[in-house]
Amino acid sequence: MSVIELTTFTVKPDNTAAMLAARPGMVDAFRRDRRGFVAAKLIRVAEDTWLDLVEWTDDTAWDESRAKGGDRPEIAAFFATIDTLVSSNRGVRYDDAEDGRRAVRTVAYGPHPSQVGELYLPAGDGPFPVVVLVHGGYWTAMFDRRQVTPLADDLVGAGFAVWNIEYRRLGEEGGGWPGTFDDVAAAIDHLDGLDERLDLTKVQVVGHSAGGQLAKYLASRTDGKVQLQGAVSLAGVLDLVEADKDRLGSVFTDPDAEEPAGAPPAQAPEFAPVVVANAGQGIPFWLLGGHHDEVPDRYAEVTRPATVPLLTIHGEADDVVASKYAGDPVEFDGANHFDVINPAHRSWRVVRDWLTDRLA
Structure with a gap:
């Protein structure tokens, strides 16, 4: 029972290594600083395009994180490697239980x-x-x-x-x-x-x-x-x-x-x-x-x-x-x-x- 933040972004190929190097620090900062953060998964969908699935316990946790933006150095360092933000959408995780309507x-x-x-x-x-x-x-x-x-x-x-x-x-x-x-x-x-x-x-x-x-x-x-x-x-x-x-x-x-x-x-x-x-x-x-x-x-x-x-x-x-x-x-x-x-x-x-x- 979670809110999923689905963010698609592009990274120039020569920035890929820097983005991946900054990723663990960003996730660790989320764990320490963001109430309601559950997990994050990074998916490469093309050479320069990535899908970031971030799971939150509820809408308020997601809203609070968006308001904070890159307020931590580790988070800002990750954001700095991104070339273009394509989209950011809200989803809901449906559990594999009974009829999946949780x-x-x-x-x-x-x-x-x-x-x-x-x-x-x-x-x-x-x-x-x-x-x-x-x-x-x-x-x-x-x-x-x-x-x-x-x-x-x-x-x-x-x-x-x-x-x-x-x-x-x-x-x-x-x-x-x-x-x-x-x-x-x-x-x-x-x-x-x-x-x-x-x-x-x-x-x-x-x-x-x-x-x-x-x-x-x-x-x-x-x-x-x-x-x-x-x-x-x-x-x-x-x-x-x-x-x-x-x-x-x-x-x-x-x-x-x-x-x-x-x-x-x-x-x-x-x-x-x-x-x-x-x-x-x-x-x-x-x-x-x-x-x-x-x-x-x-x-x-x-x-x-x-x-x-x-x-x-x-x-x-x-x-x-x-x-x-x-x-x-x-x-x-x-x-x-x-x-x-x-x-x-x-x-x-x-x-x-x-x-x-x-x-x-």
Whole structure:
């Protein structure tokens, strides 16, 4: 289940040796620097014409790599040997399993670049139960859906279709109140008619951190086209009132703050300056356009009780989101904020079993 980048290029015969010599360094740089890189195969189709097949885990990985271009010396050295770029296209690898229809595709549910989701489908005709994934990252544009693609792969292997959604976040146009909340609701409703193999009577949502708060918000809706059957919050910020009192996220303004345990690098660090500039009064203040005593109706709207079963999971060693924000969670000793989105961690096995049990 991968995205394939198919690039055709020409190399002058007297540059062929230099291109082949630069190739191992380029591939090694991809392995070290490019999230989602799987493998690359170089095929000579004529004396001066080559086909490069590069495999990525998903569309976002491919998009990120294209945006980076030749930013590493080893990659730039390889590109410098190329004479002409003939074409570059996207393909999908079809697995040799059942009917070969395992695929991932990116689908827009609105006009903004962040109003998209990636739909993962198991092999077969379905109908498949659906899990909607909502990533975290303080609701900011520094972080995106790539954080939870390992969970998507695990769920597809368990027979679920997965809708890994993106949404407008703080730092980009339309992010915050009400755009962020409108987007996640629109993304859920976009499942209606998206694919005939989806079982829309069995849709559940899983969110991490800020995404946990958004998952609970989605679980409180009763007027959408698609109704949820269950929701899971992984290290979620469910008590926004308390988080606002504590100025959650103001740590971004501290240049000496330590990185949280297990934290991956930001997917879009270019948004860091705008986050630092707006985090002083806490991220909930920025998200909702005021403190709780200034806009209480907004806080009330986005923290309504869930109307479907809600499972809350929290790591006992979470140094990002305090357990007091999570209600009454199932806690896991020694687990940090990011362990709960590791499909190999014992907490995820509890979540996947819970999602499966909801289908009975």
